[in-house]
Amino acid sequence: MKDKQANTDSLVDNKNEQVKNILFFGNSLTAGYGLEDPGSESFPALIQVKLDSLGLGYKAVNAGLSGETTAGGKGRIGSLLKNKMDIFVLELGANDGLRGVPVSQTEENLQSIIDTVKLRYPEAKLVLLGMQVPPDMGGKYARDFNAVFPRIAAKNDMLLVPSLLNKVAGIPHLNLRDGVHPTANGQKILAENVWDELKTIL
Template sequence: MHQYISKFIPAAFLLLCFYACGNPETKTETIVESETTETPTEEKKIILFFGNSLTAGYGIEQDLAFPGLVQDRLDSLGKDYKVINGGLSGETTAGGVSRIDWFLEDEPAIFVLELGGNDGLRGIQLSETKKNLETIIDKVRTKYPETKIILAGMQIPPNMGTDYTQEFQAIYPAVASEKNVELIPFLLQNVGGIQELNLPDGIHPTEAGHKLVLENVWEHLKDDV
């Protein structure tokens, strides 16, 4: 973790996160109408990515953000899935709790939760962040018990102090364990803090960065699609 933190540009990182996706006609003539039997189209299974600007693809075309790249890979493999990008720039876990119900009209086969980074950068009480993540998971599981839930782990730079930073990172494995959901240990592994893989703000991945995030996510999707 310390190796990752040391690579950030803390000032730029913190500043920008505060600004932080008819019926057929019946003829009267004595004609027997032929009945056409249509095979109903089977609805595609849904993968819902629910997060902040990282999911939304801040600074690049949304199709080039990692959820869009997941869709491209599924299509290339002939997998019958529809990816929904529920990312919103600047979103906190509290905001996620307030809007999650809007995204649960249709049952997702897989739900990927990517929130908390903005909480940490704003110094929100860690117990509140943890509670909100658990609430979102509970809402999904209560409505759709069969949905697979994946939690994307996050890390933050040490602007709020070493203790806060370490405790923030520990939230994700704790929630994953307590709620029995799969954990991506660090969504931005091999991307976060690497200048050439991030936009000038030092926060959001470039197109090349999102391609690496795709691989981090795909490791946790490939056996279930």
């Protein structure tokens, strides 16, 4: 699957135009951790089905990596910008929140990732997938963390999905036994959450 995605810059659509790439850059939520077939059940894969059904010339590239933090993403992003990219979808921060990483550090890392993308592809459209942490992480920490995503989106003129896990987080039958990662049905809802916003810029 990854090898196939790595060559998307050579694909052409039915109008003989180069396929436009959408890079989904995230952690296990994007990678489809725990799914039987992440290549078809993760939310980027489900969005690809929507793109194809509408005859849109886009290729969804899944660059999710389980366990990824914003610090890890900051170090990894450069290697993923070799292929042409038209839309950048950023889904990172949840692991920072679960580990109690200082909010200022998370925000700094997210901004660094975005700056790297802007420098390489200034014309690319940017999308940020909002994350939230539960109140049991501490009321102030949760409030500060949750506020990072709308602030980053506004600062960088990014399209914002307010909460990627909307209608999924905390619902047992939509999550695996770990209570954190969505099931295949949960991923379908994630795909809808993203698609509702993403479709406005395609």
